[in-house]
Amino acid sequence: MKKLNFILSGLGGQGILFMTKLLAQTALNRGLKIMAAETHGMAQRGGSVVSHLRIGDVAGSLVRAGSAHILLALDENEAYRSLPFLTRGGRLYVNAPVGVSVRKEVWPYLERMEMTCRFFPASETARELGSPMAANLALLGFFAAFQNGPLPGHEIRQTIEQASPDRFREINLKVFNRGFERGSTEREKAQGL
């Protein structure tokens, strides 16, 4: 199997680490090898958090700049900040409020590099369901709807079910599913064009 490189970025406290663990565990459950790297320490004190996740037979834990296939960003600014990680043809999923779109300075670069960029109001989605801290799961659900590859959406869902503490399981799945629904709708729309 070819290697798959993820970058997950956001701010301390947004649950980047939990997202990474969910994807890693899903891969592990399928018998795939994983290596991940994370930033510690300053993350709690307002800093940017970047998590690297590599699936496949890899030796190093860090994703090399320009070789991430997927970028999941819980914050708009952090999405731009970690853009240099994305490879040609890579896909970018960003948590941003409704009405926000890609900055005009960035658009030509994305086009030229054949990168797909999808914005999704993950924070609002999570808040609507009464779980404002679960934007990470909403974005994960949205992303999962576009997944054919080694991490199918229903297996990510299974991992969330197994990994969530009892009192959060139901709401976690609800948020993930809502993100997945929205993602599916958007995917169908895009394919219909």
Add this chain to the structure above:
Amino acid sequence: MTHQEIFLGNGAIALGLLEAGCQVVTSYPGTPSSEILPEVVQLVRSEDLNTYVEWSTNEKVALDNAFAAAVSGKRAACCMKQVGLNVAADSLMSAAYVGTIGGLVIISCDDPGPHSSQTEQDTRLMARFAKVPVLDPCDPEEARRMAGLALDLSEEFQIPVILRPAIRVCHARQALLLGKIPRNGRKASFQKEPGRWAATPKFRFLLHEKLNRKLKEISRRFDGLVPYNVHNLTAGKSYPLGILAGGVPYAVVKDILSEEERDDIPVMKLGAPYPFPERLSEDFISACDRVLVLEETDTAIEYFLRNREKVLGRLSGHVPSQGELAPETVYQVMDRVLRSLELAGLKQSGQGEAMELVKGLNLPVRKPTLCPGCPHRASFFAIRKARPKAIFTSDIGCYTLGLNLGGVDTCLDMGAAITMASGFYHSFAQDQIDQPIVATIGDSTFYHSGTAGLLNAVYNDARFILVILDNQTTAMTGMQPTPGLGIRADASQGKKIPLERVVAGCGIDFIEVIDPYNIGEMIQLIKKAGDYVKDPNGGIAVIIARHPCVIAYRDTAIPEKVKVAVTDACVECNFCLDRFECPALYKDETLGRTAVNQALCAQCGVCIQICPKEAIVAV
């Protein structure tokens, strides 16, 4: 029965130690090593082992305690960050000569970059200096196996062994296969042998001779230490370029060569670089016209290569001499070297364009800052208000971020807040200059290395105000306990030794405890302390600013929450943003004044006291 589980690198090391029968583990917190001890505690609990664990007060203390356990015949380990090894260096140097009976592994975690250290020094050079073997893992699984190998080697040769995982191993995650961990039932014993355990200089000479012989033997062992020291040369073949790499850079090189499908470039892996495997490296180098050395963060391997003409590395300027060797950096170095030797370069171009684009976006700078509600913020505000012209000597911890409030002028190493305060005092006093000095140090840092400096300062009659910022935890490294509340590594209750008692023991007569949330009171107290310091019959004044860390004591740190808002009385002077710097206070462009981000606000209510126009109010 085995199962797979994802482990943090530091957890893999904990696992490796216990699998190898380690019975004693000591540590002082320091990024990137801090998780090792808690992971040991968790495994000891879940596997029902009988390992003794301890948060020691500093790294030298940790090493000495582990050393004694190893002398008593048990397998022992101590864990620290790379600069912590500097603190333990005195013990290490001596221990190398003396050796142990049970295995002793010193785990010293490096921080190339640095990400959160005062230096990015290379522990492998410390191993060379101390004359002890060192192992350099390239991933969590290897770190796990090397922990066991270190203990085996240490016991076989009766020499301490250093394990040096870098941050990209410590904080990496990888799936490991787990089985049952047996208990180690070895009992402590001590055989009197003063010629060894209390060796005086004449005996030290003999021990040194013995040490040198051990190192020669280990070097030969390292020549064949598969799979840690290996190369992939084809016998009889010669190559225009070979790569010599160890630790994390080895993993990076391996990935690059595999992606690029470059089997024309042989690699020699050096996971056990000292004592240097002379024969193995000679085999490799003689088969290559040129050799590129990729290692972090210094020339531990490169320095041992005798034929300088062949070697490309830091010394020749081909590899940067500072900073982390991130994968993209390694890629660029390899590509440049290949092309300069007129060999085929690597396929992809750099990320220069994307980096330029991002720079031009002027994204908000996310500088680290104290948390909303942090008592240190209140302390620094009060200190600066009360003594604006003072020199603010400070130390290492969360409170170093007092820099953002203009409350930190110096930060050198653990305990230097106090030692530099007395140093500055005497330097200015010599010229009869009355220079106020306010030193700030954390509780854990004070227990670590505050007392020696304070005793010295009292003994030599220095004069300054010392504010011990007591948030009752070791916060920056992950909320580890201190002797202040007496909680031990296994969560049991140990002896409580409050700061007041230790400070009094250092000869201080002015000791006052205050809650820094009361800014007005704290300002008054600092002024009173200043009078005492100036009084010829006075001395050093110590203020203990005590309030629990809002993260460590999330439920109890702010017993009475106060919702706050900024009124129209705000004149946009930005005093609060510049001098109080709480992340929950921000400039609202639409409102045209400062506003409170209720999602971030900890509701500590401290900001109400600081606005000169009283525009911040409780609602």
